[in-house]
Amino acid sequence: MNSQTTPTLLVEPNTLLREGLKRILAETDYSPVALASSFDEALAGWETGVSPFLLIMDGARDHDEACDQVRQLKERYASARVLMLVDQYDLKQIITAFQAGADAYLIKSVSCEVLVKTLDLVMLGEVVFPSVVLELLREHALRADGETVVQSAEKVPDGTFQTKGLSVRETVILRCLMEGDSNKLIARKFDITEATVKVHVKAILRKIHAKNRTQAAIWAASHLPADEHASA
Known part of the structure; x- marks a missing residue:
């Protein structure tokens, strides 16, 4: 892990999955500095001077709402990077997420290695979508x-x-x-x-x-x- 880590917010309503992701990312450059079950909770009190930062968020529970939240985030923090996690791939939803400003879109069953490498690419300014x-x-x-x-x-x-x-x-x-x-x-x-x-x-x-x-x-x-x- 590099000496300089990326400020990372993790939004996942499922407590078990949220804790699992926290442990997976703990030894990487993306160890979460804030955990939350909702978008609003994650951004409450967030220091606006910290930039860029990474948001890993759930997009499965309410995809349309998640996309609206991505738009809001990008308007407020233009340099923020967003990885959306979903249960399954749907082309219309992928297109909507891309248009909203998501930087990466992954299914929750991906390997830890793929997750971390995707985050690396995102923080380099790349947009990463699944090969499917x-x-x-x-x-x-x-x-x-x-x-x-x-x-x-x-x-x-x-x-x-x-x-x-x-x-x-x-x-x-x-x-x-x-x-x-x-x-x-x-x-x-x-x-x-x-x-x-x-x-x-x-x-x-x-x-x-x-x-x-x-x-x-x-x-x-x-x-x-x-x-x-x-x-x-």
């Missing part, structure tokens, strides 16, 4: 294949992809990212160079305000209309 997200995105794409553009648009609170200024080529490449395609595979599909693909990917990330390909894929799942098999 790609499979969920593929399933989502298959289900959405027969939907109309209007039906898809009705589900998008922030408008369609067109409001982000994506070109037709960027849109089809974004769909490829949703499928988990590599730059090399995308280049082969459209008979372009990998360098050109990289340029398009960078433009996509910039336009939709995503930090990486995973974030872009998650954004696409809730914003792109049904695939009309367009080519560019």
Whole structure:
């Protein structure tokens, strides 16, 4: 454990699980400085001058409320990092958590090693979502294949992809990212160079305000209309 630890708040309504996490993290850089059963309890009396800090919170009991709390936290403490723990993975909930500002999203059955490594990445500024997200995105794409553009648009609170200024080529490449395609595979599909693909990917990330390909894929799942098999 490093000499400088990260101030960590742990919010978990289940007493047994809360104590278990406390013991797991006790010998790491993320030994909790505050334990609580609720979000409000955890933040009560928290020193605003301590920054950045890490919040590990339950997202299983009331996911919508947890996401609202993440939004509140980010508005109040912009540099705060948040790991949300859930009982199972659901694509819509993952997207909601990402949009709310969660920095990591893990199922409670992950190993201690995965938990700690995820926290390391989060404190380095990374956004970490489970690898199962790609499979969920593929399933989502298959289900959405027969939907109309209007039906898809009705589900998008922030408008369609067109409001982000994506070109037709960027849109089809974004769909490829949703499928988990590599730059090399995308280049082969459209008979372009990998360098050109990289340029398009960078433009996509910039336009939709995503930090990486995973974030872009998650954004696409809730914003792109049904695939009309367009080519560019």
